[in-house]
Amino acid sequence: DAGVIQSPRHEVTEMGQEVTLRCKLISGHNSLFWYRQTMMRGLELLIYFNNNVPIDDSGMPEDRFSAKMPNASFSTLKIQPSEPRDSAVYFCASSFGVNRGYEQYFGPGTRLTVT
Amino acid sequence: QQQVKQSPQSLIVQKGGISIINCAYENTAFDYFPWYQQFPGKGPALLIAIRPDVSEKKEGRFTISFNKSAKQFSLHIMDSQPGDSATYFCAAVSGNTPLVFGKGTRLSVIA
Numbered sequence: 001d002a003g004v005i006q007s008p009r010h011e012v013t014e015m016g017q018e019v020t021l022r023c024k025l026i027s028g029h030n031s032l033f034w035y036r037q038t039m040m041r042g043l044e045l046l047i048y049f050n051n052n053v054p055i056d057d058s059g060m061p062e063d064r065f066s067a068k069m070p071n072a073s074f075s076t077l078k079i080q081p082s083e084p085r086d087s088a089v090y091f092c093a094s095s096f097g098v099n100r101g102y103e104q105y106f107g108p109g110t111r112l113t114v115t
Numbered sequence: 116q117q118q119v120k121q122s123p124q125s126l127i128v129q130k131g132g133i134s135i136i137n138c139a140y141e142n143t144a145f146d147y148f149p150w151y152q153q154f155p156g157k158g159p160a161l162l163i164a165i166r167p168d169v170s171e172k173k174e175g176r177f178t179i180s181f182n183k184s185a186k187q188f189s190l191h192i193m194d195s196q197p198g199d200s201a202t203y204f205c206a207a208v209s210g211n212t213p214l215v216f217g218k219g220t221r222l223s224v225i226a
Contacts, residue, residue, distance in 0.1 A: 004158070033213060042218035043159070043204060056213075091158050098211050103149075106158025 004094055004107035012113045018080040021110045023092035025073050029105070031098050032075050034067055035091040037109070043091075049075065050098050082114045119207050121217025128224050134192040136220045138205035141186065145207040149214070150179065150190050153202045162203070163190075195224045 005024040013019055025032055033048040047057040052069045060067070064083070069075045079086055089111050093104040120139045128134045138148075149164035165172045165179040165188065172179045178191040192199055205217040 043216045045213060045216075048213050093158070098213055103161060104214060106160065108156070109158050 004092060004105055006090075006092055006107035006110050008110060009108065010111045010113075012115065013082055014115055015083055016081045017114075018078065019082045019086075019112060019114075021077040021079075021090050021092075021112070023075045023077070023107060025075070025092075025094040026105055027073065029094035029096055030072065031095045032069060033093045033095075033104060034075070034077050035093065035106075037089045037091060046077070048098065055098065079112075082112075084114045087112055087114050119205055119215050119217045121205050121220060123220060124218070125221045126223070128192075128195045128222065130195065130197060130224055130226045132195050132224075134190075134195045134199065134222055134224070136190045136203050136205070136222070137187065138189065138217050139185075139187045140207050142207070142209065143186070144209040145215075146210075147208050148179070148181065148188050149206050149208075150177075151204040151206060151216075153204065153219075155201075159202075159204055192222075195222075197224045197226060200224050 007022045031050050034046040036044045036046055046059045047067045048055055049069045065079055067077045089109045091106050091109045093106040095104045122137050150162045151159035152162040153159040163174050163177050163179055165181050167183050170181055176193045181188045200223050202219045202221050204219045206214045208214050
């Protein structure tokens with residue numbers, strides 16, 4: 001298995017632009033988690049899905065952030081408009097279920113820089 | 116979100132020494148405590164995990180010690196090697212809620 005796949009690996013954009021991050025789950029996994037990692041705040045859970053349904057989006061910082069799961073194997077995280085404070089590494093992770101969420105498999109991350 | 120408090124924030128250990136990272140939690144409903152290891156430029160990966168009915172779990176040079184009454188658990192890395200240099204996250208989970216991560220410890224093992 002190729003593991004969790006994220007694209008792009010690096011994204012540099014200007015403030016105000018729309019950014020879309022993509023994630024492909026491991027085949028057979030039905031839970032998907034989006035995280036943001038910064039030096040100051042560590043690893044923050046933004047939102048998670050179970051069986052394509054968003055379960056908890058309380059970690060999404062503001063309305064500029066949105067996430068979707070159009071099918072069982074793919075998810076997007078969109079930031080519109082982007083701001084410099086959104087600069088971070090964004091990870092997605094997948095697992096067999098939320099109640100086994102401790103067995104999460106992380107992707108390699110997308111490093112986002114907003115100038 | 117329930118917190119898991121992790122210390123120290125960073126740690127420097129001599130090659131061959133013992134690295135110790137500590138975590139504490141408040142929510143007694145937590146029933147599984149994993150540790151994740153993250154190398155630079157990579158995503159975190161599950162390293163080792165323990166359930167609260169066990170006081171210690173060992174896998175190679177990595178050992179988790181668990182103190183249920185104190186609501187604390189720790190990771191010990193014996194004979195630390197430069198290849199162990201990474202960021203380590205403790206975490207906790209209960210029922211159908213997702214993982215709650217500590218803030219991480221950046222370990223540097225120097226020769």
